[in-house]
Amino acid sequence: MSRLDYKQAGVDYAKIDPLKILAQQAAASTAGNLQRHGLTEIAASRGESAYVVDCGEFLLASITECLGTKALVADAMRKVTGKTYYDLIAQDTLAMAINDLITVGATPVSVHAYWATGGSAWFEDEQRARDLVAGWKAACDACGVAWGGGETPALTGVVHDDRIDLASSCVGLVRPKTRLTLGDELAPGDAIVLLGSSGIHANGVSLARKLAERLPEGYATKLADGSLYGEALLVPTTLYSPVTEALFAEGIVPHYAANVTGHGWRKLMRHAATLTYRFHTLPHVPEVLRFLAAQTGDDAREAYGNLNMGAGFALYVGKADAARTVEVAKSVGVPAWVAGAVEAGPKQVVIEPLQLTFGDGDLHVRA
Amino acid sequence: MSRLDYKQAGVDYAKIDPLKILAQQAAASTAGNLQRHGLTEIAASRGESAYVVDCGEFLLASITECLGTKALVADAMRKVTGKTYYDLIAQDTLAMAINDLITVGATPVSVHAYWATGGSAWFEDEQRARDLVAGWKAACDACGVAWGGGETPALTGVVHDDRIDLASSCVGLVRPKTRLTLGDELAPGDAIVLLGSSGIHANGVSLARKLAERLPEGYATKLADGSLYGEALLVPTTLYSPVTEALFAEGIVPHYAANVTGHGWRKLMRHAATLTYRFHTLPHVPEVLRFLAAQTGDDAREAYGNLNMGAGFALYVGKADAARTVEVAKSVGVPAWVAGAVEAGPKQVVIEPLQLTFGDGDLHVRA
Numbered sequence: 001m002s003r004l005d006y007k008q009a010g011v012d013y014a015k016i017d018p019l020k021i022l023a024q025q026a027a028a029s030t031a032g033n034l035q036r037h038g039l040t041e042i043a044a045s046r047g048e049s050a051y052v053v054d055c056g057e058f059l060l061a062s063i064t065e066c067l068g069t070k071a072l073v074a075d076a077m078r079k080v081t082g083k084t085y086y087d088l089i090a091q092d093t094l095a096m097a098i099n100d101l102i103t104v105g106a107t108p109v110s111v112h113a114y115w116a117t118g119g120s121a122w123f124e125d126e127q128r129a130r131d132l133v134a135g136w137k138a139a140c141d142a143c144g145v146a147w148g149g150g151e152t153p154a155l156t157g158v159v160h161d162d163r164i165d166l167a168s169s170c171v172g173l174v175r176p177k178t179r180l181t182l183g184d185e186l187a188p189g190d191a192i193v194l195l196g197s198s199g200i201h202a203n204g205v206s207l208a209r210k211l212a213e214r215l216p217e218g219y220a221t222k223l224a225d226g227s228l229y230g231e232a233l234l235v236p237t238t239l240y241s242p243v244t245e246a247l248f249a250e251g252i253v254p255h256y257a258a259n260v261t262g263h264g265w266r267k268l269m270r271h272a273a274t275l276t277y278r279f280h281t282l283p284h285v286p287e288v289l290r291f292l293a294a295q296t297g298d299d300a301r302e303a304y305g306n307l308n309m310g311a312g313f314a315l316y317v318g319k320a321d322a323a324r325t326v327e328v329a330k331s332v333g334v335p336a337w338v339a340g341a342v343e344a345g346p347k348q349v350v351i352e353p354l355q356l357t358f359g360d361g362d363l364h365v366r367a
Numbered sequence: 368m369s370r371l372d373y374k375q376a377g378v379d380y381a382k383i384d385p386l387k388i389l390a391q392q393a394a395a396s397t398a399g400n401l402q403r404h405g406l407t408e409i410a411a412s413r414g415e416s417a418y419v420v421d422c423g424e425f426l427l428a429s430i431t432e433c434l435g436t437k438a439l440v441a442d443a444m445r446k447v448t449g450k451t452y453y454d455l456i457a458q459d460t461l462a463m464a465i466n467d468l469i470t471v472g473a474t475p476v477s478v479h480a481y482w483a484t485g486g487s488a489w490f491e492d493e494q495r496a497r498d499l500v501a502g503w504k505a506a507c508d509a510c511g512v513a514w515g516g517g518e519t520p521a522l523t524g525v526v527h528d529d530r531i532d533l534a535s536s537c538v539g540l541v542r543p544k545t546r547l548t549l550g551d552e553l554a555p556g557d558a559i560v561l562l563g564s565s566g567i568h569a570n571g572v573s574l575a576r577k578l579a580e581r582l583p584e585g586y587a588t589k590l591a592d593g594s595l596y597g598e599a600l601l602v603p604t605t606l607y608s609p610v611t612e613a614l615f616a617e618g619i620v621p622h623y624a625a626n627v628t629g630h631g632w633r634k635l636m637r638h639a640a641t642l643t644y645r646f647h648t649l650p651h652v653p654e655v656l657r658f659l660a661a662q663t664g665d666d667a668r669e670a671y672g673n674l675n676m677g678a679g680f681a682l683y684v685g686k687a688d689a690a691r692t693v694e695v696a697k698s699v700g701v702p703a704w705v706a707g708a709v710e711a712g713p714k715q716v717v718i719e720p721l722q723l724t725f726g727d728g729d730l731h732v733r734a
Binding site for chain 1: 390394406408431481496519524527536612
């Protein structure tokens, strides 16, 4: 089977990026508006995963995130097994926002749901609607956030019939302000603790869908561990806020945190500093990711450069806090291990067991 | 021409409502999660236009809102005049969130953009993309909010090719807490100050689009004032936060506020209390709304029950503050007038000049 890449899967970042850069510049230019209210932005949060405003006694963090196209996998799998899987992708949608928000050190406080359908008919499948609501509530409960409300527009002519565009916004507080984890203290010698992923999470799904089209049995293809490809894709994203909240309760403040989403392990050098991130211990790769990489013809560079490959979140902590950070994560049920360290050196991610290096030019997340 | 109604326009509220009620109940059940962080929700904000959390020294308000299908009007009008109008619908999108957020008394602090397209190709129209960015920034500047970031997903298979799903989220602070305007002090004798609308805003657009399909010249139809129907529809929603901020600066705290969106003037009895809202002075009706009502065969009950008919926002203030509220609104360029009063009596909206009454059974916004 020939190689599949993101461009074939319908996502052409080169076309999106010019607008994104224009938007980032315009957005940055609005910072001064906060002065009217006696507030200031934390400028270092631009380019990071959540936006942070200094409100005096506390910091306010916010984010809006989209699920992407994972609902299409759920819709396809419904035909295979009869299950809706919307309880699971509800968790994914919230995870996209919450796992980003906590990277800045915020406690997630409340979320809003954004469920845009192609028309009122979407709601006729009551089981699917009920599962969506139940999964959304369960994920809120798991993260200790209040579900504040939401929007359920029927967008005939914008969204396809019987499809749904799922997104969520999340607001959080950094209080006390010393919990802010934007990397000011990130330094050589810090340990990097990685937290295990449950599977593909919600990044790389366009590619995974494209692969399904090329497999003779599609989503019903059996993986080596006996699971169906489609069901394995739908294992929901791990929610990491229980870990960051437990760390806070234990008095551990990470120096930096990164959510491993699009760009895979390249995201591990997200911070603006010029530092080397050297990894010595790799996680077990979830079977679905191993299969995806093998079937699409991806070498390790492509796979680790685009998928999480078993590591869904990274905590950069002082060396003395490393072992305890692992323990705290495990205590709330999330796999964790000391995977590497921060070193002085050029900006790069070095994955020693794979003899693989991503350099500075391999990641562009800033304008 | 025969009558057109919302069901024909593709929006069937009866189908959406059961899910909405289920979701509202599930959402309400997550309130207790806030206790883990020493926070509590302002329960009265459920069913209102923004969600409010009590954080001790201040209140945190948040909202996520969708533009709806107004982008389809802009896309159609591009073919008529060559202009993109995306600077205008950017303002609409932000107005949907900001005008809701300020009803609770919050100062809007930051917004996130949600721009979901049918694929990367959407971004190839550079003028449209530039206009979207410019309009978004201008609206942020007008409201004094910081544009914190956003999401620009390419959702091939979910969103139609060359279409965009525009939404925004907004976070605000109620500080001091005495600025909260959830209606605790709403009482007989209060004056109702209405603020002028600029046109259709972003509610009733599905109906307006359906009408365009039935007009021989479609969006290019000339209205009585010489404007094109499509261009008149695209006059952007008035941003009302400059009014609420100016009122705050003047020491005027409204007892309640309502954003006149879907359900038109029925929204004026949004508050849970059993009170009569009696109106004596009607605004000038924007030509586009007069035309829409006439062409769709709507009588006054249909028109005022679904469209803003010239009134985009309502401020319920102590009688002694009424005249000054009007002056303050006008001082920031927003038309305003004392339009009516709150009375003891059954829950109803009475529009005297039209001999029209909406009763309690005409509006359902709560679970």
